[in-house]
Amino acid sequence: MQDMMTWGQIIAAIALRLVPVWLSLAALFAVSFALKRRLGLYGRIFDSPVGMIGFGMVMFWVFVACYAGMIITHDPLVQVSGMKNALPGSPVKGVEGAFYLLGGDHLARDVFSRVIMGAREVLKIAPAATVVAFMVGITLGLPAGYIGGKLDTSISFGSNLVLAFPVILLFYLLVTPEIRVTWIPTVLAAILFIFPVVFLTILFNSRFFTNPKQRNLYVGAVLVIGLWAYSGLAFNADPLGIWSMDPNVLNVFVSVVFVNSPGVFRIVRGMVMDIKTRDYVAAGQTRGEGPWYIMLWEILPNARGPLIVDFCLRIGYTTILLGTLGFFGLGVTPESPDWGSTINYGRRLLAIAPHPAVVPALALMSLVLGLNLLADGLREESMKD
Amino acid sequence: MLFFVLRRLGVMLLTALALTFIVFYMTNLPPNLEKLAKSEASVRMADDAVASWLEENGHGGPVLLRYAQWIGVAPGWVRLEDDGTTRGRCIASGMAPEDAPTYCGVLQGQWGYSTVFKQPVSEVLGRSVGATGWLMLWVMVVMVPTSLLLGVLSGMREGSRTDRVLSTFAIASTATPEYVSGVILIAMLASATAGISPLLADWGWISGKTLFQGTATSAMDDITFWNFALPVATIALYGIGYIARMTRASMTEVMTQQYIRTARLKGVSFKQVVMRHALRNALIAPFTVIMLQFPWLLNGVVISETLFNYKGFGWTLVQAAGNNDIDTLLGCSVVAVFVVLVTQLISDIGYVFLNPRIRLA
Amino acid sequence: MTDTNWDPSKPILEIENLSISFFTRLREIPAVMDFSCTVMAGEAMGLVGESGCGKSTVALAVMRDLGKNGRIVGGSIKFKGRDLTHMTEEELRHIRGSEIAMIYQEPMASLNPAMKIGAQLAEVPMIHQGMARDEAWKLARQIVADVRLPDPDRILGSYPHQLSGGQQQRIVIAMALMSKPALLILDEPTTALDVTVEAGVIDLVKDLGHKYGTSMLFISHNLGLVLDVCNRLCVMYSGEAVETGNVKDVFDKMRHPYTQALFRSIPLPGADKNSRPLVAIPGNFPLPHERPQGCNFGPRCDYFAEGRCNKAEIPMADVADSNRHESRCLRIGEIDWDAPLKAAKVFEKTPVGKVVLKLDDLKKYYSVSTGAFGGGSRKVVKANETLSFEAHEGETLAIVGESGCGKSTFAKVLMGLETATSGEIMLFDENIQSTPIQQRNTDTISQVQMVFQNPFDTLNPSMNVGRQIIRALEIFDYGKSDQERSDRMLELLDLVKLPRAFAERMPRQLSGGQKQRVGIARAFAGGAKVVVADEPVSALDVSVQAAVTDLLMDIQRKNRTTLLFISHDLSIVRYLSDRVMVMYLGHVVEMGTTDQVFQPPYHPYTEALLSAVPIADTRVIKQRIVLEGDIPSAMNPPPGCPFQTRCRWKGKVAGNLCETVMPPVRMLEGQHQIKCHLPDDVLANMEPVIKMAAE
Numbered sequence A: 001m002q003d004m005m006t007w008g009q010i011i012a013a014i015a016l017r018l019v020p021v022w023l024s025l026a027a028l029f030a031v032s033f034a035l036k037r038r039l040g041l042y043g044r045i046f047d048s049p050v051g052m053i054g055f056g057m058v059m060f061w062v063f064v065a066c067y068a069g070m071i072i073t074h075d076p077l078v079q080v081s082g083m084k085n086a087l088p089g090s091p092v093k094g095v096e097g098a099f100y101l102l103g104g105d106h107l108a109r110d111v112f113s114r115v116i117m118g119a120r121e122v123l124k125i126a127p128a129a130t131v132v133a134f135m136v137g138i139t140l141g142l143p144a145g146y147i148g149g150k151l152d153t154s155i156s157f158g159s160n161l162v163l164a165f166p167v168i169l170l171f172y173l174l175v176t177p178e179i180r181v182t183w184i185p186t187v188l189a190a191i192l193f194i195f196p197v198v199f200l201t202i203l204f205n206s207r208f209f210t211n212p213k214q215r216n217l218y219v220g221a222v223l224v225i226g227l228w229a230y231s232g233l234a235f236n237a238d239p240l241g242i243w244s245m246d247p248n249v250l251n252v253f254v255s256v257v258f259v260n261s262p263g264v265f266r267i268v269r270g271m272v273m274d275i276k277t278r279d280y281v282a283a284g285q286t287r288g289e290g291p292w293y294i295m296l297w298e299i300l301p302n303a304r305g306p307l308i309v310d311f312c313l314r315i316g317y318t319t320i321l322l323g324t325l326g327f328f329g330l331g332v333t334p335e336s337p338d339w340g341s342t343i344n345y346g347r348r349l350l351a352i353a354p355h356p357a358v359v360p361a362l363a364l365m366s367l368v369l370g371l372n373l374l375a376d377g378l379r380e381e382s383m384k385d
Numbered sequence B: 001m002l003f004f005v006l007r008r009l010g011v012m013l014l015t016a017l018a019l020t021f022i023v024f025y026m027t028n029l030p031p032n033l034e035k036l037a038k039s040e041a042s043v044r045m046a047d048d049a050v051a052s053w054l055e056e057n058g059h060g061g062p063v064l065l066r067y068a069q070w071i072g073v074a075p076g077w078v079r080l081e082d083d084g085t086t087r088g089r090c091i092a093s094g095m096a097p098e099d100a101p102t103y104c105g106v107l108q109g110q111w112g113y114s115t116v117f118k119q120p121v122s123e124v125l126g127r128s129v130g131a132t133g134w135l136m137l138w139v140m141v142v143m144v145p146t147s148l149l150l151g152v153l154s155g156m157r158e159g160s161r162t163d164r165v166l167s168t169f170a171i172a173s174t175a176t177p178e179y180v181s182g183v184i185l186i187a188m189l190a191s192a193t194a195g196i197s198p199l200l201a202d203w204g205w206i207s208g209k210t211l212f213q214g215t216a217t218s219a220m221d222d223i224t225f226w227n228f229a230l231p232v233a234t235i236a237l238y239g240i241g242y243i244a245r246m247t248r249a250s251m252t253e254v255m256t257q258q259y260i261r262t263a264r265l266k267g268v269s270f271k272q273v274v275m276r277h278a279l280r281n282a283l284i285a286p287f288t289v290i291m292l293q294f295p296w297l298l299n300g301v302v303i304s305e306t307l308f309n310y311k312g313f314g315w316t317l318v319q320a321a322g323n324n325d326i327d328t329l330l331g332c333s334v335v336a337v338f339v340v341l342v343t344q345l346i347s348d349i350g351y352v353f354l355n356p357r358i359r360l361a
Numbered sequence C: 001m002t003d004t005n006w007d008p009s010k011p012i013l014e015i016e017n018l019s020i021s022f023f024t025r026l027r028e029i030p031a032v033m034d035f036s037c038t039v040m041a042g043e044a045m046g047l048v049g050e051s052g053c054g055k056s057t058v059a060l061a062v063m064r065d066l067g068k069n070g071r072i073v074g075g076s077i078k079f080k081g082r083d084l085t086h087m088t089e090e091e092l093r094h095i096r097g098s099e100i101a102m103i104y105q106e107p108m109a110s111l112n113p114a115m116k117i118g119a120q121l122a123e124v125p126m127i128h129q130g131m132a133r134d135e136a137w138k139l140a141r142q143i144v145a146d147v148r149l150p151d152p153d154r155i156l157g158s159y160p161h162q163l164s165g166g167q168q169q170r171i172v173i174a175m176a177l178m179s180k181p182a183l184l185i186l187d188e189p190t191t192a193l194d195v196t197v198e199a200g201v202i203d204l205v206k207d208l209g210h211k212y213g214t215s216m217l218f219i220s221h222n223l224g225l226v227l228d229v230c231n232r233l234c235v236m237y238s239g240e241a242v243e244t245g246n247v248k249d250v251f252d253k254m255r256h257p258y259t260q261a262l263f264r265s266i267p268l269p270g271a272d273k274n275s276r277p278l279v280a281i282p283g284n285f286p287l288p289h290e291r292p293q294g295c296n297f298g299p300r301c302d303y304f305a306e307g308r309c310n311k312a313e314i315p316m317a318d319v320a321d322s323n324r325h326e327s328r329c330l331r332i333g334e335i336d337w338d339a340p341l342k343a344a345k346v347f348e349k350t351p352v353g354k355v356v357l358k359l360d361d362l363k364k365y366y367s368v369s370t371g372a373f374g375g376g377s378r379k380v381v382k383a384n385e386t387l388s389f390e391a392h393e394g395e396t397l398a399i400v401g402e403s404g405c406g407k408s409t410f411a412k413v414l415m416g417l418e419t420a421t422s423g424e425i426m427l428f429d430e431n432i433q434s435t436p437i438q439q440r441n442t443d444t445i446s447q448v449q450m451v452f453q454n455p456f457d458t459l460n461p462s463m464n465v466g467r468q469i470i471r472a473l474e475i476f477d478y479g480k481s482d483q484e485r486s487d488r489m490l491e492l493l494d495l496v497k498l499p500r501a502f503a504e505r506m507p508r509q510l511s512g513g514q515k516q517r518v519g520i521a522r523a524f525a526g527g528a529k530v531v532v533a534d535e536p537v538s539a540l541d542v543s544v545q546a547a548v549t550d551l552l553m554d555i556q557r558k559n560r561t562t563l564l565f566i567s568h569d570l571s572i573v574r575y576l577s578d579r580v581m582v583m584y585l586g587h588v589v590e591m592g593t594t595d596q597v598f599q600p601p602y603h604p605y606t607e608a609l610l611s612a613v614p615i616a617d618t619r620v621i622k623q624r625i626v627l628e629g630d631i632p633s634a635m636n637p638p639p640g641c642p643f644q645t646r647c648r649w650k651g652k653v654a655g656n657l658c659e660t661v662m663p664p665v666r667m668l669e670g671q672h673q674i675k676c677h678l679p680d681d682v683l684a685n686m687e688p689v690i691k692m693a694a695e
Helices: A007-017 A019-034 A040-047 A049-066 A111-147 A149-164 A167-174 A184-208 A212-235 A247-275 A279-286 A291-327 A339-347 A355-383 B002-027 B030-040 B047-056 B063-071 B121-156 B161-174 B178-189 B197-203 B225-255 B258-265 B270-292 B294-308 B313-322 B326-354 C055-062 C089-095 C117-128 C133-146 C152-156 C165-177 C195-212 C223-229 C247-252 C257-265 C407-415 C442-447 C465-475 C482-495 C500-504 C512-523 C542-559 C570-576 C594-598 C604-612 C680-684
Strands: B078-080 B086-088 C013-023 C028-039 C044-048 C070-079 C100-103 C183-187 C215-220 C232-237 C240-246 C355-369 C378-392 C396-400 C422-427 C448-451 C530-534 C562-567 C579-584 C587-593 C620-622 C665-667 C673-675 C690-692
Touching: A007 A019, A019 A040, A019 A049, A040 A049, A040 A355, A049 A111, A049 A355, A111 A149, A111 A184, A111 A247, A111 A291, A111 A339, A111 A355, A149 A247, A149 B002, A149 B326, A167 A247, A167 A291, A167 B002, A167 B294, A167 B313, A167 B326, A184 A212, A184 A247, A184 A291, A247 A291, A279 A291, A279 C448, A291 A339, A291 A355, A291 B178, A291 B294, A339 A355, A339 B178, A355 B161, A355 B178, B002 B063, B002 B326, B030 B047, B121 B161, B121 B225, B121 B270, B121 B294, B121 B313, B121 B326, B161 B225, B178 B225, B178 B294, B225 B270, B225 B294, B258 B270, B258 C100, B270 B294, B270 B326, B294 B313, B294 B326, B313 B326, C013 C055, C028 C044, C028 C055, C028 C070, C028 C215, C028 C232, C028 C240, C044 C055, C044 C223, C055 C070, C055 C183, C055 C215, C100 C165, C117 C133, C117 C152, C117 C165, C133 C152, C133 C165, C165 C195, C195 C223, C195 C604, C215 C223, C223 C247, C232 C247, C232 C257, C240 C247, C240 C257, C257 C542, C355 C407, C355 C562, C378 C407, C378 C422, C378 C562, C378 C587, C396 C570, C407 C448, C407 C530, C407 C562, C442 C448, C448 C512, C465 C482, C465 C500, C465 C512, C482 C500, C482 C512, C512 C542, C542 C570, C562 C570, C570 C594, C579 C594, C579 C604, C587 C594, C587 C604
Parallel strands: C044 C215, C044 C232, C100 C183, C183 C215, C396 C562, C396 C579, C448 C530, C530 C562
Antiparallel strands: B078 B086, C013 C028, C013 C070, C232 C240, C355 C378, C355 C422, C579 C587, C587 C673, C620 C690, C665 C673
16 A cells, blocks of 8 residues: 655656646747747747746646646546545555546546646637637627628627627527537537638738739638538538537537627727728728728738737636536536536535645636736737837 | 617617527527426427427417517417316416416516426516625625725836736736636635635634535525625625726726826825826726626626525526526526616716716717 | 025026936937026026927926936936925925926826816815815916906816817916916927917917916927027937027027028928928938937038047037027037028929819718717718819919818818719819729729828838838739839839838838838829828928928929828928918818918918918018917808808908808909908908018
């Protein structure tokens, strides 16, 4: 029988498991620091201590997600008998030299490995969902702000509608096993996933229409790849079977995008209304540029600062949302090690064994905190021009 | 002004209709109804039995018509049974069909019957909204003054040490969703095995096993500091960070305005500059933010009530949603939508009154 | 609040060898170096220089309000004999507002939007004299009347946004005067105002200065205003005072090459684009951390002597035989200051060609809704009324008017961003009044182009210069390949006299003047025939203005472009335009050749406008005509003649014709048209507003 590990040993063991992460972080920081003057806004993060700490925390989890397979000590789904609610540092029965570094959960699974794998779950969905939400928000926000009038009134009404919905209620309505058999997730996916394709098509077309050869190349590529992915992701009808999404994940993904887009829309719309009064926009108009060129190439690049900041904040918010879903048992799959669901299972035994819930809670908090700090640093640096 | 309020009310009404219709539609999707039928009648029903059960209980027909009935602008369904009795939406058991009203929807105060709580929805809602009201009240009492104070203090002198410390706290608290802070608070303060409670119990400073209580069920009857502090703190913590950051941003912006320089160069002391010149301008933005944050405060309420087992509105919502209790869920969403829209209206009107630039034009 | 120990014959303000630096993360940036000046009791000292020369920094240093990064690194500022640089916050607080008061550039921004005017004014004596609230309000009321605002009681009870810009600035002045300060600092107090409103404010400042015996530190980039207001003057360049002395001495007997160059680059009466063109100062203003060794002005100076001027710091030196006149130049004694300007290039007057653009009875009305929340009644704004004129090939037509006169709306209609309500615009032989820009063909679009006002706004900040010009070429279908367009872009950079390497630069790396040049290059990318220049130089520094104006004239001569030059600055209009059109509230009130418009008979508005423009020439004698009140809102124009509310000639018209009937367009001699009811004999007997004193 082995002894329990002390807290010092636990921390040392964890740090050791994370060696690949430390190495990658060190390399990334060294390179970025050396080149920070040539890297634009990204380089400027390294001028701000707050931004740097935030970036470090975010990248920590990104690398953890990358190397999760190497880091974990046990299969996150396997239950080992006798390890139910085991305390941190408990030795695994019957296996020499193996420990549950952060204890076991109510199903006797390794909390440490589950948290590490959970990072992968979270980082698989949150950034992608945020990107799609941004595409939707931008594609709708640009014309609403630029053209205004009835178009603006109706899109704004729609977005306020979604914003007025208490998020929890919306999730309870949207993310249920019952709804997966109806047309709603598919139709939502069909609507939301078309935006990236539309966005990129217009983006290239408005820029290169003066040069049809180039235009056809870019737009063609976007349409081929975009529609191919679209058919697979939204309808699960990819003829080659490369693009596909599990219906559960699709449901969660679509709901998160749906909840996030109106927020992006509001920000974009406000920024466009401000920027469209600039002279360079008038200059574009007076040389007869089309409205989409002006929106996408004259206005959008100049709104990038606040949008990047919001992007970071929003990934954090999305992570929280995913956690909320998991917390209510609406998450991706019941078995999945994602942090929200783990907290949800852990909380029931909180009074007796807090660690299964506290560990993922701290993990989630540190990721979101990192994103917030990063956003803060970026905001400060981008204003210092 | 009157025109503005009227127009705003019009948009509100439209929003409320649209939202409740969406909720109605989503809760009345065929799979949900099927589940309802199976739970109400028999689990092992065949598909055609389900269909006829639904038809008989008024769940057939076009969605719009059912929605109108639920609202109370279309006559409730009436059905003559084979055995000669008349059943209908508006006919309570034991009531003569001819005495029953034609309309019985939300507008008439008929919110339906809760299948989970075996009570009329209006009673369920009344009880739970009342309980949540207390929770919200205390959250507001804690959250608003704290966050405004924090925001003003840190925004007053941007970049000072006070600002750094308070901002870090604010960021940390916005990065901590309710289910995380709740879990940590319980682990720290209300767990018999972890945090400070075992220590305190060892030293004999507390009589029970834990310092705070891990559930707030007892607060339904009697609110005490020990059973209510944690749920309130859980909700307030997230909000404090957010509102404090908004206030700080608004305050720092105001402090760089030229009129603040004017005041300073008029010889006004720093304290007076903040109190007389900056504060009112700086509070315009946070006020609207506080009001517009009600949708996510509801979020916090749901999480906190679930976590602490406090049987308020959020807990009811979760129970209703989890058990496919359509009428209760609809009732909950009406309340939620109503709260959100009313706060939006208050925020709009308040903004106009706080900001003299729009008041008269 | 008077200091008993202070002897009134000593200077009120004495700044000695003041140096101020700003500290950024990367380096220390010296903003002001070795600056000295003295202001005596009752004196008005002018501080003149281009943007970035440190004049506002000096003012803020006197107030000790340099912000977190600014610090006084040397020298002293003595106010009534007490050194301000060593005072504590608390001591400063007693001086600020009570003994030294400041008036700012942006009146709207310097008043608290959420406080009533009365409360903001009354606060001053309540803090400093401990006055009771009622008494303070009474005093406020009196001062508001003093700054000639109508209906003081209503004003005291209103919020800043309810007043017009001119009224707000008067309130700021009133606030500064509330406790009768000994020194008043005015930081560009009229830059944000229209010319006719500016004239009124300046008049007021002068009068109040006399009335209260206040000393003034008047900061401005406008030499004409300084001549108007000040007794003494200090010219600053790149953080240093380069010349200081009595206004008349500096204006007539300047002893520093920069001052001289400055005067040669501003359009004074007598300058002419063909016979006496302006001389721009070559080169650029040095950045604070890239200042040259020795004389800061050296690299741009005509009299530069290698090995002397760039050797060591140059001290301020007295000018021989003068009264408190100093200059920071080694070669004061060597330069022949009275030598006439070496004849610069003289140009032939460009012949005027056929009609290119013809407007006939153009009208543009907008319908806007009033009321706070989008409700209320809908009103028609008549932005342009019966606009008729012709513009010829190679001609410069100036459109003059203050804000709200409809000049920008006209530009929008011409460009096709809006369509006309009625009337015609003929471009060559095409009707374009109701073709929005989306429906115009590429030819039409490239023929009419525009140069914008704000150089910081005219270029897309996230696209490099070359790319922006190439985009215009792509849109105008120029060239067959990317190579061809890229070559043409480089040619265009040559045309606007920018180095070809600028193609790769981002707009933020360019100075204001350089950005404006890129804007011009972009406008001419498609070989524009008609160019609308909307105040193209008004946001630039004077020394750069001359160069950009020159460039426009050059290109015009080369391409025979028709230039529609929109401006409120009559000096520059007189310098470069062939014909002038004066607009007021959407109406053309006067139109004719430049000589016709600048000589009597005038339209009463033109007359006031001419009188309001400050001229930096001591020989000019101006008739002072100060217009009462503000420009009426275009939403709510007065009945009858639009100008009747402010017209000083109204009494000369019989009956209430002016109040009731819109005056018809009258043709005077030689195509000179005027919209006025004044009888012929009154018009004929009008005196010229600007006269040269007999030399």
